[in-house]
Amino acid sequence: MDTFITWFVGLFSNWGVVWKNFDYLLVGAYPQGPLGGLAMSIIMAIIGIFGAFWIGLAVGLMRLSKRRWLSWPALFYIEVIRGTPLLMVIFWFYFFAPILMGHSVPETESAIAAFIVFTGAYVAEIVRAGVQALPKGQMEAARGSGLSRTQAMTHVILPQALRNMIPSFVNQFVSLTKDTSLAMIINVNELTLSARHIYTRTMKAPMEIFLTIALLYFIICWALTAFSRKLERSMSRYQARTNER
Amino acid sequence: MKYTFNWSLIFSGEYGQWFLDGLSVTLQLSGLSIVLALILGTLLTTMRLSRSKPLEWAAAAYIEVFRNTPLVVQIFFWYFGSDPLLPEFFKEWLYKQNIEFATGVIALTTYTAAFIAEELRSGILSIPRTQLEASRATGLTFLQAMGHVILPQAFRIIIPPLISQFLNLIKNSSLAMTIGVMELTYMARQVEAHTFHGFEAFTVSTLMYLSLSLIVSLAINMYNKHYLRVGSR
Numbered sequence: 336m337d338t339f340i341t342w343f344v345g346l347f348s349n350w351g352v353v354w355k356n357f358d359y360l361l362v363g364a365y366p367q368g369p370l371g372g373l374a375m376s377i378i379m380a381i382i383g384i385f386g387a388f389w390i391g392l393a394v395g396l397m398r399l400s401k402r403r404w405l406s407w408p409a410l411f412y413i414e415v416i417r418g419t420p421l422l423m424v425i426f427w428f429y430f431f432a433p434i435l436m437g438h439s440v441p442e443t444e445s446a447i448a449a450f451i452v453f454t455g456a457y458v459a460e461i462v463r464a465g466v467q468a469l470p471k472g473q474m475e476a477a478r479g480s481g482l483s484r485t486q487a488m489t490h491v492i493l494p495q496a497l498r499n500m501i502p503s504f505v506n507q508f509v510s511l512t513k514d515t516s517l518a519m520i521i522n523v524n525e526l527t528l529s530a531r532h533i534y535t536r537t538m539k540a541p542m543e544i545f546l547t548i549a550l551l552y553f554i555i556c557w558a559l560t561a562f563s564r565k566l567e568r569s570m571s572r573y574q575a576r577t578n579e580r
Numbered sequence: 581m582k583y584t585f586n587w588s589l590i591f592s593g594e595y596g597q598w599f600l601d602g603l604s605v606t607l608q609l610s611g612l613s614i615v616l617a618l619i620l621g622t623l624l625t626t627m628r629l630s631r632s633k634p635l636e637w638a639a640a641a642y643i644e645v646f647r648n649t650p651l652v653v654q655i656f657f658w659y660f661g662s663d664p665l666l667p668e669f670f671k672e673w674l675y676k677q678n679i680e681f682a683t684g685v686i687a688l689t690t691y692t693a694a695f696i697a698e699e700l701r702s703g704i705l706s707i708p709r710t711q712l713e714a715s716r717a718t719g720l721t722f723l724q725a726m727g728h729v730i731l732p733q734a735f736r737i738i739i740p741p742l743i744s745q746f747l748n749l750i751k752n753s754s755l756a757m758t759i760g761v762m763e764l765t766y767m768a769r770q771v772e773a774h775t776f777h778g779f780e781a782f783t784v785s786t787l788m789y790l791s792l793s794l795i796v797s798l799a800i801n802m803y804n805k806h807y808l809r810v811g812s813r
Contacts, residue, residue: 346664418747418793420754422765423786430778434583509648516650520758527652534660542661549649549657556648 349540353547356533360548363524371524373551379447379525380512386451387511388504391458396488398463409459416456421517425449429521446518454511461507465500466492499570505563509556516552526551583779590780595771602767603788609681609763610750613688617749618742620689621696626726628701639697646694651755655687659759684756684763692749699745703738704730736807740800747796751789764788 353360363371370378397409416424428449432440469492477487519528530548534541589595627639646654659680666674674682707730715725757766768785772778 342664415790418751418790418797419786420751420765420789422754422757423768423782423789426765426769426778426782427786430772430782434779513648513650516652517755519652527650527656530653531656542657542664545653545657545661549645549653552649552653553645557644560648 349543352533352537352540353543356537356544357547359533360526360529360551363529369524372529373526375443375523376512376515376525376527377555379443379450379515379518379523380508382447383450383454383511383515384504384508386447387454387458387507390451390455391462394455394459395462395466398459399466413456413459416453417460421449421453421514422520424453425517425521428452442518442521442523446515446521446523450511450514450518453514454507457507457510458504461500461503462496465496465503468499469496502563502567502570505559505566509559509563512556512559513552585780586775586777587780589775589777590771590784595775598767598771599764599784599788602762602764602785605681605761606750606753606763606792609684609688609753609756609761610746613685613692613753614746614749616685616689617692617696620693621700622731624693624697625700625704626723628697629704629726630722643694643697646691647698651687651691651752652758654691655683655755655759658687659683680756680759680761683759684753684761688749688753688756691752692745695745695748696742699738699741700734703734703741706737707733739803739807743796743800743803747793750792750796754789 360372362374363369365371365374394409394412397405398413400406400409425446428445429442432445432448473491473495474487477491478484482490515525516527518525519531522528524532526548530544534544624639624642627635628643630636663671711729711733712725715729716722720728753763754765756763757769760766762770764785768781771781775781
């Protein structure tokens with residue numbers, strides 16, 4: 336019983352380490368030093384999803400094209416990226432950006448580039464699925480009313496398809512937020528590396544530190560997932576009505 | 581910066597062997613984890629769909645927590661932080677094992693199980709409820725009905741998504757390098773550090789991952805073809 340009590344009290348005695356370093360977990364050494372921690376994770380995720388959206392949109396549409404010189408490179412890109420671990424892609428950018436650019440590239444930038452290229456392939460599949468999910472009649476009617484294929488795409492198909500894709504985009508953003516933790520492997524000071532810094536410096540309370548950052552990630556991801564589920568529900572209600580004939 | 585390619589260096593001597601060793605550890609890690617994750621995932625789904633509210637909530641909470649936190653953080657938690665939580669006899673047993681590999685298996689299993697549980701659940705929910713009611717009415721218990729009627733049908737539907745979960749698991753196993761498991765990505769990094777030929781090292785390992793995922797994708801396609809033929813009969 337006594338050992339149980341010491342064990343139980345021990346579970347709560349180390350949280351001071353987390354509390355003292357909580358600002359480091361949130362923003363790193365900022366404003367005295369470089370930005371880090373959770374703020375860095377969120378910034379990388381937002382820039383990443385923004386870049387990935389445009390790449391994914393372009394590649395997704397290329398993939399749907401009837402011209403093989405457009406659809407095959409898109410297919411190749413999507414399949415290669417989806418068959419490769421993100422860690423590999425991060426290493427690719429980390430080691431080859433300097434060789435290609437001819438000068439050194441900051442870790443944060445090569446990590447963000449890796450996130451954009453990696454997530455782009457997944458967004459491309461979302462775009463493809465979203466466009467294909469629309470009834471064929473939409474395209475036919477748009478073409479029938481005299482629009483070109485490009486015009487029909489930009490004015491009729493995409494505005495509807497993109498709207499339906501919003502929940503999937505939110506889910507992809509959640510994945511990316513979790514994926515930003517991998518940037519630690521090339522020394523980007525985001526939330527996970529900040530936690531490791533604290534642990535390395537204090538050599539204390541690893542359970543408390545990693546539980547805390549798990550909770551921080553969880554709050555963000557879970558809130559966004561709940562939001563996307565809600566969106567999905569309200570949208571399916573809307574769609575059910577429009578599909579009634 | 582000037583970079584000269586040297587492909588023969590990568591395959592010569594010990595380096596070629598390193599890649600094969602890494603590939604073998606990757607396969608062991610993912611193979612062991614997928615089996616354990618299937619067991620844990622099935623257990624979670626059964627809890628989630630049971631009539632008991634506490635069991636249902638416990639499973640739902642587990643799934644939400646493990647799906648909404650990064651795998652790296654989970655790996656670090658198990659590796660550095662789980663010590664105060666584990667019972668003494670388990671620790672004694674664990675420290676006799678290859679601790680990095682064991683931690684990798686635990687983290688990958690618990691993470692993947694949450695995703696598998698969700699796939700299983702949607703597979704089971706796609707089986708009409710009347711199937712369960714009918715089997716209950718013929719006198720089977722809930723567990724018997726699950727085991728003999730619902731799950732065999734559900735597994736057929738969810739095998740393609742399960743295979744792609746396996747694919748994700750293979751890719752996720754690369755994260756075990758963060759705690760020093762000598763799998764494929766770790767070995768590629770090692771070869772890079774020894775030879776300074778990162779381009780070749782990462783090309784070889786990327787190709788290995790790509791062939792693994794190609795094989796798995798082919799398996800899905802063959803299954804779908806077979807399944808569709810059976811279904812249309």
